[in-house]
Amino acid sequence: MQTNTVLQMNPLDHIGLPVVVFADDYSILQVNCLFSKLFSGAGEGVVGKSFSDVVASFFTEEGLALPGSEFPENYFEPSNPLVQLTTIGINVGRNKTLHWYRVVFSPGNIHNNRSGQIVVTFTDVTGLVGEANTQKQIALAKNEWENTVDAIQDIVTIQNKDMEIVRANKVAHELFGFQLGELKGRKCHEVFFRTEGPCPGCPILKAEQESFPQTGLMYNELLGKTFRVSFFPIFDEDGEIYQFVHVAKDVSQYLEDASEKNRLMAAIEQTSDSVVMTDLNGIIKYVNSVFEQVSGYSREEVLGKKTNVLRSGEHNQRFYQSMWETLLAKKVWRGKLRNRHKNGTLYTEDVTIVPVLGSGGEIINFVATKRDITREEQLEQQLHHATRIEALGTLAGGIAHDFNNILSAMIGYGEMAKGKLDRNHSAQGDIQQILNGGDRAVDLIKQILTFGRHESHGEFHVVKLQRILRESIEFLRPSIPATIELIHEIDETCSSVYADPSQLYQVIMNLCTNSRQAIGDGHGIIKIRLREVDARDGGAVFGLNSHANRYILLDIIDTGCGVEDVNLPKLFDPFFTTKPKEQGTGLGLAVVHGIIKKHNGEIRVSSKSGKGTVVSIYLPVDGRGYEGKKMPAILRQGGNERIMIIDDEILLVNVLSACLKKVGYRVTSYIDSIEAVTAFRENPNCCDLVITDMLMPNMTGAELAREMLSIRKELPIIMLTGYSEHFNKEKSIQIGLKEYLFKPVKNEILRTIVRKVLDNGENIDH
Incomplete structure (x- = not known):
């Protein structure tokens, strides 16, 4: 008690x-x-x-x-x-x-x-x-x-x-x-x-x-x-x-604590991350200056408001529910948030939210540190894109040689079969479809190589775009349905441009093919317009990032289905397409864009869904003047000279031999480069011309050519290649070759080039 x-x-x-x-x-x-x-x-x-x-x-x-x-x-x-x-x-x-x-x-x-x-x-x-x-x-x-x-x-x-x-x-x-x-x-x-x-x-x-x-x-x-x-x-x-x-009360420690607090606040203000403090209900109690910069909101605008003022609408309710469950369990939440800037644009933040506990272990606040990673995401996407393109280039390079060899045999035999039949034979149409498929495969390989490796097999010189357009239109007419009217307005007085004709031809064909597919089976119009414009006048070239005063403007206009606004920014992205799988790979416009940029030009697209499309291409005028390029007249394609063919693909050896034998040439063929060099060394005058593949086992075409030229300096040699990453036309000239051709080569073109090399003994640009 x-x-x-x-x-x-x-x-x-x-x-x-x-x-x-x-x-x-x-x-x-x-x-x-x-x-x-x-x-x-x-x-x-x-x-x-x-x-x-x-x-x-x-x-x-x-x-x-x-x-x-x-x-x-x-x-x-x-x-x-x-x-x-x-x-x-x-x-x-x-x-x-x-x-x-x-x-x-x-x-x-x-x-x-x-x-x-x-x-x-x-x-x-x-x-x-x-x-x-x-x-x-x-x-x-x-x-x-x-x-x-x-x-x-x-x-x-x-x-x-x-x-x-x-x-x-x-x-x-x-x-x-x-x-x-x-x-x-x-x-x-x-x-x-x-x-x-x-x-x-x-x-x-x-x-x-x-x-x-x-x-x-x-x-x-x-x-x-x-x-x-x-x-x-x-x-x-x-x-x-x-x-x-x-x-008098000693407040040294109090002031030191206050000073420490001030230093902490200064550090928070100077950090590169946004810092936000809220109460248990998500009401904002504090933000630092970085938050203001990233979000566009001032402190006064957000203090006392909930954090959902930043919500973008891209996260569902389950996302936020999971976040709150983590935080209320006194655990740290980490993740990415897509937020909306005051001006309406979206940005991405890497966020860490920490529950702040009181002396009794209860949650008293939440503190979020947020780092703007929008630019990092963009760079990551660009890296992913570049990696994808690099992978595409590597894949294309890996298969191009073998694939082109197969196409060469297919197209070569197809052409020979077509030539053996009467024009009215019922199989003519079927064979032509095979050849068309082969041509399409060749174009696809070229596009992949051009885009994946940014390669060009052509040459730049001063050209008249009028001539390229007329040739393209003539080629296009047979493939354009009668329901589509093909109109052209070409100003014949337009100045010349410095360009690769083959690449510009590819641009025109791609764009016109897109227009034809956009019109579909119905009636419509494709209009090709060429004129010269002055960048200093504004008007047609208003807003152009011009480095030249005058441009050649090529417009491809169609009355097709058009493009939705949401898809316009993506048109030049690789692999993006609005077409069915059987009609497009998504590389066409990306290749076009790359070609025009390499020509120091600009490309613009104006389109409305259901109202057609206008593609405008600006190419700078070249001031050197057009000299033209005279092609020698083709008098004949055959002969009785001796030709040695070397290729490790037996199908290709056979088709090349048949192609040349048909017009009178005497052909000796080898599928082993070592065997061919040995035979040549024993009898250097055994042939009048050598046609060799580039990539072969044991000895490459370049090595074979050097060996033969060391024995017989004046020997004409034509190099054929399906694809070579480290060998090009310039290197072939340095070695002393007369021609450097990419497979597949049309029979008629091969015969023409063989004849010209034998007749002239000099390089031919074709």
Whole structure:
């Protein structure tokens, strides 16, 4: 029982003064018995009630009128970490006798050892304010001082108007190395700052001038500490200041923490990532400057709003639900978010959201760090695109040689079969379809090689686009249905351009094929228009990134199905197509775009769904003038010369041999390059012309040519290749070859070139 009694005793009852402990919202946490006795009319159960509500009815009108005693809310600030004092009048007892009390507020953690509490003591000083200062009252004052002020861990002194210390607490003596009582009579600035006069900005001067408490920060060099110094005026019976209560609290650590906080905030402001802090409901409480830059929203526009102001609509509800489940489980969430800029554009962020936990383990905030990775995603897409194209080029290079060999045999035998049959034979159409398929396969391989490796097998020279257009139109007419009208408007006065004719021919064929497919089986019009425009005039070339003054403008116009707006930006992307699989590979326009760029030109597309398409190509005018290119007249294609053919593909050897034998040539063929060189070495005059493949086992065509030319320098050699990454026409000329041809070669073209090489013994451009 004794133990239980001890445990139930209130430790505040041991203090010989009325004491109350309340929280920073003024709610009472604990009182002692003397407080209950002083405010006996307050009723039972004061714990939890507002301090001012409990004691306000006991204050006298005269007491509340004392200077500096607008008590408690208007005077006392719970957030102030300093000890604060005031004097109030209280009606005591049944007779409501006026008593004056010195009230001391000091920070503490008495109740349940929790911080943020205020301990208030009441000391009856009626005798000091009113009648004679008896010995008993002096003892009471001494007891008050020892029980309260000496227990305070801040510097507390009472000073007169001359700044002389009247009393000082224990901390003041110890901190500056004085024995108790030695500070009395010394001036404040002499003790604390070792100066002869008041420190600049001393709060006591302002307190005396304004008759109101003053507070300021002062740095003490002797101690190397910063103090928050407060002076509270004490008034006499006539309302005149006669003393000051001086309180100095060491706030060095507080300022250091504040400085650390400021440094942290500065770091957050200077980071390259967006930082956002929200409450538990996703309400934005803080954003840094990077957030403003990335999102386009200012702080003022988003503070107090939910983060969904940034939502793009690209994530479904399940996405956000999963995010919140992770966060509310006190786990870190990481992922990518597509957000919407203030201007409506979308951007991608790499986001990490961290739940911030309070001292009790509860979530109090969420902090998100977000890095804008929009540009990185674009670069990644470009890299993926480049890798895909490189893979395409590698694949094309790997199969081109063998594939072209197969096509050469197929087309060669097809042409020979077609030539053996009567023109009206029923198989003529079937064979022609085989040849058309072969031609389409050849074009596809060329497109893949051109796009994948950015290669061109042709040559650039000054040409007239009018001539290329007329030839293209003549070639196109048979393939254009009667339901589609092919119109052309060609200005014959247009200047020349510096271009590769074969590539421009490919551009025209691709674009016109697209137009024909866009019109489909219905009626329509394809219009080809050629004219010359001046970039300085604006108009037709307005907005052109021109580096030349004059351009040749080629328009391909159709009345087909058109292109939807959403697809226009993708037209030149590789593999993008709106056609059925059997009609397009998605490489045509990408190849066209690449060719025009290599010609220093521009390409524009204007289209509306259901209203047709206009493709405009701008090629810079060449100022060197057109000289034309005269082709030698073809008199004959046959002969009786001796020709050696070397190729490791037996089908190709057979078709080439048959093609040339048909027009009278005497052909010797080899499928082994070593065997061919051996035979030539034994009899260098065994042939009048050599036709060799490039890529062969044991010895390449280039090695074979060098060996033969070292034996017989004037020997005419024609190189055929399905594909070679490291050998081109320039290198073939350096070796001394007469021609360098890409498979497959039409029979008629091969016979023509063979004849010209044999007749002239010099290089032929064809």
